[in-house]
Structures are given as C-alpha cells and as structure tokens.
Amino acid sequence: MASFKFLPFLLLAIYASIAQAAPWPIHARHATHRVRHIGRRALKLDTFQPKGTYKIFGAEGIAQDTGNSFAKTGINDSAIAFVQSQLGVDPAQVGYRSGLDGGAGKFAYVKQTHEGVPFVNAVANVAWKNTKVVAFGSSFVDTKNIAPSKPSIDVNTVIPTVEEALDGQFNGQEPTIEYLAREDGSVALTHVVQVRNEDAGTWFEAYVCAHTGEILSVTDFVAHASYTVLPITKQAFPDGQEKLVDPADLLASPFAWHSDGIENTTSTIGNNVAAFANQTASNQTSAGLNFNTKYDDSFDPTTRSNMDAAVTNAFYIINTVHDFSYRYGFTESAFNFQDNNFDKGGRGGDSVLMSVQDKSGLNNANFATPPDGQSGTCRMFIWDQTNPRRDGSLENDIIVHEMTHGITNRMTGGGTGRCLQTVEAGGMGEGWSDAMAEWVLQKSDKVEDFIMGQYVLGSTQGIRQFPYSTNPNTNPLRYSSIRELTEVHNIGEVWANMLHNVYAALVAERGFSKTALTNPDTTEGNVVYMHLFMDALLLQPCNPTFVSARDAWIQADENRYNGANKCTLFKAFASRGLGLNAADNFVDNEDIPLGC
Incomplete structure (x- = not known):
C-alpha cells in the first residue's frame, strides 16, 4: 500500500466541516454527526446525516385516501403516495x-431522488398495520442548492484517490451515482465507492463529489466492540462445553447448517456462515460433521486443537443467532444473511464470513455490515489480558453481540447498512448488541444483573463500566448521562441498561418462557420483549435517536399486541429518564401517559 499523502481538497473539506460545527455543543450533534478516524495516519472526517423526523400514530393509524390505499395499490405505490402527501413532494x-x-405490519423504505438519482442520506420509511399507516420517518431535504445530475469526473479517476485516502483497496463492488445531503444545505452528486483493507479489518463506503473529486463522507460498515462449543445459553468457556446433536432449527435453516439445498459440506461452511481461522478460508474446521474437538484454555488459543474448537464454536453461535432471529423476523425478506434465499425475498449470496483468531487485531471483535446481497464479515480476536491468552470465540456474549450488529444494521433502514451512522444511532447499535447477548443468557423469571466480557479479561468486572441492572445504585446510567458521553460504546451502555429495565419489567409482568429461542408464539415477557426488539428495528427511522427508537418500541407494541404493554414500556423507559415528554436534548423526563 502506498504511503498516505494528505490531499489539499480533502483537508479543506474537513476543516470546513469542523469550522461549521464549532458553535454547537458536542452532545447536540449526536443525532446528525460522527467523526471518523481513518487509515494509518488517523485521517479525521466529520460525517453528517440530515436530522430526521419520526411520528407514530398509535392504534388509530392514518387512513390513506381511497385512491392510494395500500389495499388498492400495494406497498410500493402506497409508500410513494404517502410520502408525497406528508412532505408535499x-x-x-x-x-x-x-x-x-413482517407479520405484525408492513414496511417500506424509500429514498429521495432528483432527476432519477437517489439520495444516500435523505430517506423515509413507512409502516402499516392492516391498511393504516402507523409510523412515518423522514430525513428528506430541500433541493434548492443541488448539483447537476450528470458527473463531470469519471469514477475510475477517483478510485485511486479513495484507496490512498482510506488506506484500502477498491473491492470490485459496482460504484453507483447518488446524491449526498450536506450540512450547509447543499446537495452534492457523488460517486459511491467501497474500499476494504483486509489486514486492518476496515470496510468503508466513500462518497466522492462527482464534480470536484473531494471525499465528502463515508459509511463505515464495521461495528467495533471493545469487550470481549458452548451452548448459546452459556456465557463463556468456564460454564462448560457440551456435545449437541443436530442443533439446527429446520424452519430457519431448512437444509440444516451444512447445505444450501444444492451443495453439501462437511466443514464449517454452510448457507448462513463460513467460519475459518486467521483470515484464511482453508483454515475451516473439517470433521465429517463430527465437530467434537474440545477446547483447553490451559494452552494458547493458537494450538491446532484449540483453533478447531474455536472455529466450531463460532460457527455454531452465528448459526444459532441466525436461526432464533429468523423466528422473530430477521428473514430473507428482512435482509438477513444467507447464500440461498430459497425464493423468499431479499438478496442472497451474503452468508456471514466468520474469521476466528483474526490477525488484524487483539482484545476486540468487529462486524462489518454491507448492504443486503454482500456478505457480512465478523472478526474475532485473541485477548492477551491473561496468561495463557484467551480466545474471544469462547465467550458467547461477544459473538452474539457482533452478530447483532448485522441484524440491527440490516433491519434499520431497509437493508442498506447505512442507517446507524451517527454517534447516537451507533451508540444504540452497541446497546442493542449487549441487550441481545443478555437476552439469550437470562435463565428464569428472576432477572439477574448482567456483566459483559468477564472471561476474556479474566476479571469479574467485565468490559463495561457497570453491570446492567434495574438497581440505580448498581447502574446509575440515565438518559441525561449521554450529555457527558461522546464514544459509541459508552452511549451504548445507557441504551442497553434501559433495555435491561424494559426486559425486567416485561418478565415481571408476563413471566418467562424457557423455550423462547425456538417458540416465538407464546406471551411470556422474554418472548414479547424479543418481538418488540425486532419489530421496532423495522419501524424506526434511519439514524434513530433514543426518543425515536423508544417511540418505535411503543408503536411495535401497538401493532403486535394492540398496546397491551404500553404502560409497562413507558414506565421502564421513564425510570431511566426517557419518559413520555423526553426530547432529543438528553434531559431526563419521567412522565408517563395518563392512565398509566
């Protein structure tokens, strides 16, 4: 890779963005901005997403006029008609x-366009229950100051510049032309180019002005985690390995885990995930479908037997998350990860690539989520905080956390991988991932405090500041805590702890199902919680805030359960400052609706 050279136009773009941002308090930019540090020389790029609006319409919903009702025109035309009626476009x-x-509702995702060219970051989403609109989100922008729709610079001339600036290589994904809304109110025409660095584990989508060649913004497909075969209901290696026979859920994986319905394998490669070690596909584990090598953490993770056991565990966990999330709505049509989608919607060819003991890092893990139709990539690292070192793939909460990044990035915004890009939305992405890891590990109606990443650190404190808890003396984080936070994992702790309180309230109200992983058709609290978790992802707008994400939970409950849990949800959110009248200002509010 050529050494990095600062490009004058890129520096100007960055300084201009920083200069405009200066008068605003840092926390006020969480819902619209995110600073990216890219490449070996830590290029700093301040990215922008238009501030969106989001409305939920409760049980009544909004009936569209008879000429544009969903029943008459279908989801495509009905969505366009509703957006037109609401925004006057x-x-x-x-x-x-x-x-x-999605079962509990119908969902459409649209983009603003100009002269046939779509926008990257001016989007809208519409949700229906039956034939009435129940939620609407939009970040459409004014187009008075918009660039011409025909590029004046060929994309092939900017690819080398993007590769150098972002310290990666063009990955061959066909570039597109899209408009990009900017902070100053202008709209730029951009070449959209994907660049990866396999060794460093980075994957960016760059937006390069098609008239000047400036790099204006990026989407980072990789979600990093700063924390750290076992049955999925066990947290980490000390809880004990078990031999499981035929664990695949044939509803979610109809040909089990080693076939796509056409080809069969006897290795850790299947329709949902290909797992291997050291970034090398040949380092898959092959065992004639008997993957029974035991892990021994008194030896280094890189011994051959430990490597095989780690790959097997990672393969098992990713498949298991695929299967249970499928039952709760992360299906082919909802943009999941599968090579063969069996003609059930969505785009195939995108099973998860799971790299165990990945050589690009230590003491971490990450998940890259490109758009539907491109494989998600999970990288699990070795941790050197103990002697011998420990393998993150033997801590299930880490793998579940990472796979959940794929779920939340795909289901928010309609499969683009672009809609959790602000500081606030990225923080919630970390929070959802912790919350999912906790959900699979809670074992009864006695909701325990939850600690992430104890095994890999060799510490009972784990990798988060506080345990997740309903006790404010154990975990004091509230909505207002975000005012002092600028890092996505720290913001994620606030959201994850709110969801811990929501989970505990629902289980206290409705009880606990021991079959929640395979049976989503009951009404216990943990089942209801996961339905609302997944339904809300489809409902919420692109780059949601805490407030709009909470509203999506409330509307999800209205859609699926006719609002039966509205008061339980509001009380739980309000207990941590995200009450009925909370606004996007990180000021605590404990109000709940009348009647609650």
Whole structure:
C-alpha cells in the first residue's frame, strides 16, 4: 500500500466541516454527526446525516385516501403516495427501495431522488398495520442548492484517490451515482465507492463529489466492540462445553447448517456462515460433521486443537443467532444473511464470513455490515489480558453481540447498512448488541444483573463500566448521562441498561418462557420483549435517536399486541429518564401517559 499523502481538497473539506460545527455543543450533534478516524495516519472526517423526523400514530393509524390505499395499490405505490402527501413532494422525487410484510405490519423504505438519482442520506420509511399507516420517518431535504445530475469526473479517476485516502483497496463492488445531503444545505452528486483493507479489518463506503473529486463522507460498515462449543445459553468457556446433536432449527435453516439445498459440506461452511481461522478460508474446521474437538484454555488459543474448537464454536453461535432471529423476523425478506434465499425475498449470496483468531487485531471483535446481497464479515480476536491468552470465540456474549450488529444494521433502514451512522444511532447499535447477548443468557423469571466480557479479561468486572441492572445504585446510567458521553460504546451502555429495565419489567409482568429461542408464539415477557426488539428495528427511522427508537418500541407494541404493554414500556423507559415528554436534548423526563 502506498504511503498516505494528505490531499489539499480533502483537508479543506474537513476543516470546513469542523469550522461549521464549532458553535454547537458536542452532545447536540449526536443525532446528525460522527467523526471518523481513518487509515494509518488517523485521517479525521466529520460525517453528517440530515436530522430526521419520526411520528407514530398509535392504534388509530392514518387512513390513506381511497385512491392510494395500500389495499388498492400495494406497498410500493402506497409508500410513494404517502410520502408525497406528508412532505408535499412530487412522486418523481420519491424512489422505492425495499419493503416487506413482517407479520405484525408492513414496511417500506424509500429514498429521495432528483432527476432519477437517489439520495444516500435523505430517506423515509413507512409502516402499516392492516391498511393504516402507523409510523412515518423522514430525513428528506430541500433541493434548492443541488448539483447537476450528470458527473463531470469519471469514477475510475477517483478510485485511486479513495484507496490512498482510506488506506484500502477498491473491492470490485459496482460504484453507483447518488446524491449526498450536506450540512450547509447543499446537495452534492457523488460517486459511491467501497474500499476494504483486509489486514486492518476496515470496510468503508466513500462518497466522492462527482464534480470536484473531494471525499465528502463515508459509511463505515464495521461495528467495533471493545469487550470481549458452548451452548448459546452459556456465557463463556468456564460454564462448560457440551456435545449437541443436530442443533439446527429446520424452519430457519431448512437444509440444516451444512447445505444450501444444492451443495453439501462437511466443514464449517454452510448457507448462513463460513467460519475459518486467521483470515484464511482453508483454515475451516473439517470433521465429517463430527465437530467434537474440545477446547483447553490451559494452552494458547493458537494450538491446532484449540483453533478447531474455536472455529466450531463460532460457527455454531452465528448459526444459532441466525436461526432464533429468523423466528422473530430477521428473514430473507428482512435482509438477513444467507447464500440461498430459497425464493423468499431479499438478496442472497451474503452468508456471514466468520474469521476466528483474526490477525488484524487483539482484545476486540468487529462486524462489518454491507448492504443486503454482500456478505457480512465478523472478526474475532485473541485477548492477551491473561496468561495463557484467551480466545474471544469462547465467550458467547461477544459473538452474539457482533452478530447483532448485522441484524440491527440490516433491519434499520431497509437493508442498506447505512442507517446507524451517527454517534447516537451507533451508540444504540452497541446497546442493542449487549441487550441481545443478555437476552439469550437470562435463565428464569428472576432477572439477574448482567456483566459483559468477564472471561476474556479474566476479571469479574467485565468490559463495561457497570453491570446492567434495574438497581440505580448498581447502574446509575440515565438518559441525561449521554450529555457527558461522546464514544459509541459508552452511549451504548445507557441504551442497553434501559433495555435491561424494559426486559425486567416485561418478565415481571408476563413471566418467562424457557423455550423462547425456538417458540416465538407464546406471551411470556422474554418472548414479547424479543418481538418488540425486532419489530421496532423495522419501524424506526434511519439514524434513530433514543426518543425515536423508544417511540418505535411503543408503536411495535401497538401493532403486535394492540398496546397491551404500553404502560409497562413507558414506565421502564421513564425510570431511566426517557419518559413520555423526553426530547432529543438528553434531559431526563419521567412522565408517563395518563392512565398509566
């Protein structure tokens, strides 16, 4: 890779962005901005997403006029008509991207367009219950100051510049032309180019002005985690390995885990995930479908037997998350990860690539989530905080956390991988991942405090500041805590602890199901919680805030359970400052609706 050279136009773009941002308090930018540090020389790029609006319409919903009702026109035209009616835009300015029938509702995701060119970051989403609109989010922008729609610079001339600036290589994904809304109110025409660095574990989508060649913004497909075969209901290696026979859920994986319905394997490669070690596909574990090598953590993780056992555990966990999340709505049409989608919607060819003992880092893990149709990539690292070292793939909460990044990035915004890019939304992404890891590990109606990453650190404190807890003396984090936070994992702790309180309230109200991983058709609290968790992802807007994400939970409950849990949810959120009248200002509010 060539040494990095600062490009004058790139520096100007960065300094201009920083200068505009200066008068605003840091926390006020969480919902619209995120600073990216890229490459070996820590290039600093301040990225922007338009401030969105989000409304939920409760049980009544909004009936569309008879000419544009869902029943008459279908999800595509109905979504465009509703956006037009709400925003007063011409139908030609709205482009349908994707949609699905999620069981508890129907969902459509659209983009603003201009002269047939879609926008990267001006998007909208519409949700229906039956034939009435129940939620609407939009970040459409004014187009008075918009660049011409025909590029004046060929994309092939900017790819080398992007590779050098972002310290990676063009990955061959076909570049596109899209508009990018900017902080100063202008709209730039951009070449959209994907760049990866396999050794460093980075994967960016760059937006390069098609008239000047400036790099204006990026989407980072990689979600990093700063924390750290076992049955998925066990947290880490000390809890004990078990031999499981045929654990695949044939509803979610109809040909089990080693077949796509066409080809069969006897290694850790299947329709949902390909697991291997050291970034090398040949380092898959092959065992004639008998993957029974035991892990021994008195030896270094890199011994051959430990490597095989780690790959097997990672393969098992990713598949298991695929299977239970499928039952709760992360299906082919909801943009999941599968090579063969069996003609059930979505784009195939995108099973998860799981790299165990990845050589690109230590003491961490990450998950890259490109758009539907491109494989997600999970990298698990070795941890050197103990002697012998420990393998993150033997701590299940870490793997579940990482796979959840793939779920939340795909289900938010319609499969683009672009809609958790602000500081606040990225923070919630970390929080959802911790919350999912906790959900699979809670064992009864006695909701225990939860600690992430104890095994890899060799410490009972784990890798978060506080245990997740309903006790404010154990975990004092509240909505207002975000005012002092700028890092996504720290913000994620606030959201994860709110969800811990939501989970505890639902279980206290409705009880606990021991079959929640395989049976989503009951009404116990942990089952209800996971339905609302997944439904809300489809409902919420692109780059949600805490407030809009909470509203999506409330509307999800209205859609699926006719609002039966509204008061329980509001009380739980309000207990941590995200009450009925909380605004996007990180000021605590404990109000709950009348009647609660």
